[in-house]
Amino acid sequence: MIEAKEIIFSYGRHCPNVLQNLSMQLEPGRIYGLLGKNGTGKSTLLYLIAGLLFPQKGTLTFEGRKTRLRSIETLQDIFLVPEEFELPDITLSQYVKLNAPFYPKFDHTLLAECLREFNLPEALHLGRLSMGQRKKAFLSFALATGTRLLLMDEPTNGLDIPSKSQFRSVVARSMSDERSIVISTHQVRDVDMLIDHILMLDGNALRLDASTADVCRNLNFEMRTPGEADGVIYAEPTLSGMACVCRNTQGKDTQLNLELLFNAIINRPDLAEIICSDENRNTPHLT
Amino acid sequence: MKNFSLQRFTLLLRRDLFENWKSHFKYIGLFYIAILILEMFILWIDTSDFLEYSNRSHFVDAQLRQTCDITSCLFYLWAIVGTSYTFCCLNTQAKRTGHLMLPATKCEKFVSNVLIYSIIWWVGSIIAIFAADLTRYILLLPTEEHYPLIGKHMSEHLGRCCSNIYQLFAQTTWNIKDLSKILFLVLLFPWTGSTFLLGSSIFRKRPLILTVLSLCIAWGLFFSLSAFIVDICGNTLSIEYNLNKAEAPLYIFILIFIFLILCFVNIFLSYRIFGRTQIIGHRWWELRKSKR
Numbered sequence: 001m002i003e004a005k006e007i008i009f010s011y012g013r014h015c016p017n018v019l020q021n022l023s024m025q026l027e028p029g030r031i032y033g034l035l036g037k038n039g040t041g042k043s044t045l046l047y048l049i050a051g052l053l054f055p056q057k058g059t060l061t062f063e064g065r066k067t068r069l070r071s072i073e074t075l076q077d078i079f080l081v082p083e084e085f086e087l088p089d090i091t092l093s094q095y096v097k098l099n100a101p102f103y104p105k106f107d108h109t110l111l112a113e114c115l116r117e118f119n120l121p122e123a124l125h126l127g128r129l130s131m132g133q134r135k136k137a138f139l140s141f142a143l144a145t146g147t148r149l150l151l152m153d154e155p156t157n158g159l160d161i162p163s164k165s166q167f168r169s170v171v172a173r174s175m176s177d178e179r180s181i182v183i184s185t186h187q188v189r190d191v192d193m194l195i196d197h198i199l200m201l202d203g204n205a206l207r208l209d210a211s212t213a214d215v216c217r218n219l220n221f222e223m224r225t226p227g228e229a230d231g232v233i234y235a236e237p238t239l240s241g242m243a244c245v246c247r248n249t250q251g252k253d254t255q256l257n258l259e260l261l262f263n264a265i266i267n268r269p270d271l272a273e274i275i276c277s278d279e280n281r282n283t284p285h286l287t
Numbered sequence: 288m289k290n291f292s293l294q295r296f297t298l299l300l301r302r303d304l305f306e307n308w309k310s311h312f313k314y315i316g317l318f319y320i321a322i323l324i325l326e327m328f329i330l331w332i333d334t335s336d337f338l339e340y341s342n343r344s345h346f347v348d349a350q351l352r353q354t355c356d357i358t359s360c361l362f363y364l365w366a367i368v369g370t371s372y373t374f375c376c377l378n379t380q381a382k383r384t385g386h387l388m389l390p391a392t393k394c395e396k397f398v399s400n401v402l403i404y405s406i407i408w409w410v411g412s413i414i415a416i417f418a419a420d421l422t423r424y425i426l427l428l429p430t431e432e433h434y435p436l437i438g439k440h441m442s443e444h445l446g447r448c449c450s451n452i453y454q455l456f457a458q459t460t461w462n463i464k465d466l467s468k469i470l471f472l473v474l475l476f477p478w479t480g481s482t483f484l485l486g487s488s489i490f491r492k493r494p495l496i497l498t499v500l501s502l503c504i505a506w507g508l509f510f511s512l513s514a515f516i517v518d519i520c521g522n523t524l525s526i527e528y529n530l531n532k533a534e535a536p537l538y539i540f541i542l543i544f545i546f547l548i549l550c551f552v553n554i555f556l557s558y559r560i561f562g563r564t565q566i567i568g569h570r571w572w573e574l575r576k577s578k579r
Contacts, residue, residue, distance in 0.1 A: 011567060052387055052566045072295075075390035086381040088306035098302040102295070102390040 001149060001180055002026035002049055002067075007058035009041070009048060018044050020204040022058070028148065029177040030211075033195035034184040035262055040201040042184040043083065046151045049182070050080045062149065076104060079147040083154045087134055089127030096141065105146030114140035114170045118163065131158045139167065143174040150181045156190040168194045192258035200265055200272075208265055208272045212256055218275050220246045221257040233271060234264035247274065290394045299391050299399045303376075304407070311403075315411040318365050322358060322419035329354050330434045331427060351437055355444045358437070362412055363476070369408035371483040371495040373400050374561060378491045383566045393562040400561075404487075405480065474546040481553035488557040 007022040018041040026032060026049075036042045047053040048060055051067035051074065060067050062074050088095065092115075100106040115122055118136040126137065135158050142150060156164050171181060171194060182199075183191050198215065200208035223241045224232070234245040243257065245264045265271050304311070330350055376386045386396065420437050427434060486498025 047566055050388060052384060054563075054565060070387065070393065072390055072392050075388060078388070080384060080388050082381065082384045084381045086379070086385060089309060090306060094305070098298075098305055099389075101298050 001028050002060070002062050004049075004060045005058050007048065007055045007060060009044060009053065009055045017204050019048075019055075019201075022204075022206050024199065024206055024209055026149070026180050026182065028180050029175075030180055030197045031171065031175065031195045032180070032182045032197045032199055033188070033191050033258070034182055034199045034201070035186070035188060035258070036201035037266070038186065041204060042186075042201055043153050045201065046080065046153050046182065046184050049149075050078055050151055051075075052080070076102070077148045079103075079142050079145045079150050081139060081142045081150070081152040081155055083157060085138060087126040087138060090125070092122065092124040092126055092137055095126055099141070100145075103145040103147065107144050107146050110146075110174060111140055111144035113173065114143050117166050117170050117173070119166075132160060132163060135159060136163060136166075140170070143170060148179055150179065152181065152183045154185055154187075155183060156185060156187055164190050188258040188262060192256060198258075198261075200262065202266060202269075207269065208275065210272070210275045215261065215275050216248070216253060216256055217251075218248050219261070219271075220244075220248045220252055220254045221260055222246060222254060233274070234260075234268050236260065236263060245271070290392050291398075292392075292395070295391050296395045296399060299389070299395055300402065303399055303403055311408075311411065314369075314408075315415050318361075318412050319415040319419045319422075321361065322416050323422055325357060325361070326354055326419060326423040326437075327426070329357070330423065331430070347434060351434065351440045352444070354437055355440045358416060358441075359444065362409075362416065365412050366405075366409055366476075367479060367483050368495055369404045369412070370480050371487050371498055373404040373484055373487040373557075374491070374494075375404075375487075376400065377561075377564060380566050383564065387564060387566070393558075397558050397561050401484065405484075474543065477550050478546055478553075481550040481557075485553040485557045485560075488560040 002025065004022060004024050007019050008017055009019040010017045022045070034042050034045065044053060048055055049062075049067060051060075051070045054068045062078060065071055065074050067074055067078070090098075096108075096111065100108070112122065115137070118140060120133065120136055120140070124133075124137060126134065129137065135155070139152075139155060142152070156167060159167060168191070171183075175181065183195065185191055195212060197211045198208055199206060219233070222244050223238070224235070224244050225241055226237075228242075229235075231246045231249070232242075232244045233247060235242045237243075243260050245257075245260060248254075375382075377383045389396070391399075417438065424434070424436050482502065483495075483498050486501065487494045490497040
């Protein structure tokens, strides 16, 4: 679907490269979590994919078409939910009436379902909503556009606690085998139950590009007492003991702790190689 | 044509007009108020010249002519203001994201913006002029100062301009001054419009002020350079020469051609800059065609 080849990008001639020789592929039917520290280029990568920024070197294509050309076919199949957006001072129904015709696969039923899930009435005036409500209304519209690629930059920012679980629910509901969603966030707990592929940016490169299944196949996430250090790759103290990342040698299935994994990869760059290794691919899993 | 769909263009135009109708209405309202205040001031309050005229009808005519002239100048300035806001949909990152991600071609978006902030803006302004005039007429009805609507004088004013141009063409000999008049009357409006369109695509914040400043600098440099050349030539360069009727059209044609080329270059550059807009600041070297 999306193919990036050796992308180099910087915000100016004399600025350091935000992305250096980045290559990756996005496949349909997956929800990607784009993770990284502040300033590592998460939003930049989303904008590059959307064709809103042009790489200095390398190519970025969507279904074989360069995204920087912003062709009509590409724009009809990519929707971006930026962190900051503006909505006109009109009602939601007017907004939908004016904007939905641009998206050939717009699904009015899905829009109604998303609004219902977010507890938003259909008779909304976009100019009179709180920030969280505006975000929910915009997310509902974005999901209903039916684009094959949906890019979201910090979508859970500004949402209250119940809305975050509603968000996960509407995203899961809108998924299909043809669609791909990329969620860029630093609030990993909001999306760890949702994503099935992790893209982790660090130091202007893609540090990890692996499915959650691969991560869980190769690593265990356990709580241990400070004395139990055997097989531990990375550990950090918590109130209830040591949160550890260990090599999954016995094929055990543990729940993915995205925050711990993130910290582990930042501190142990070689961990990405362990995750991507095929060592445990055929090991039977114990639950 | 793959690059332009009339159906999508109509949707885009409808969307832009409807989503921003409050802002458009506000600007037309402002112009309406300005014209109303101006007319009320000239036709009702400012009667200081009354004694200079032999009878009231001459005074009324002079007042109406003066109103027409000032209104025309205001319309011209207002049209420039409109054109310089053609790409106001790109002045914040959020707006840029929304506009650039909308599924329409660059050409459709460009034409839609230009149409809204030139033709539709001008039409709106003309309606505002007539509405303000009608309001003034109604407001002054109960008073003794009765003035007719300026519509008739406006058409006479336009007729005078056309007549001036015709008279210039009908002359047997031409001079540089006449040619400048023609250029000024015929070509200034499209050239200024296209220049402010270019300014709008270059300057995302305060396009009007920055374009005016840039033009001042450009004209300043141009006149300094001209003065410098004249100085080097030791005042031997004389541009005071007459042209006969046979060769005048050729010169006019050349000048019109140059002006049209300048207009085309401005519009082309605006389109190119608009088409290559990213959500970050401009980079001049992006104007070059990239082979990537």
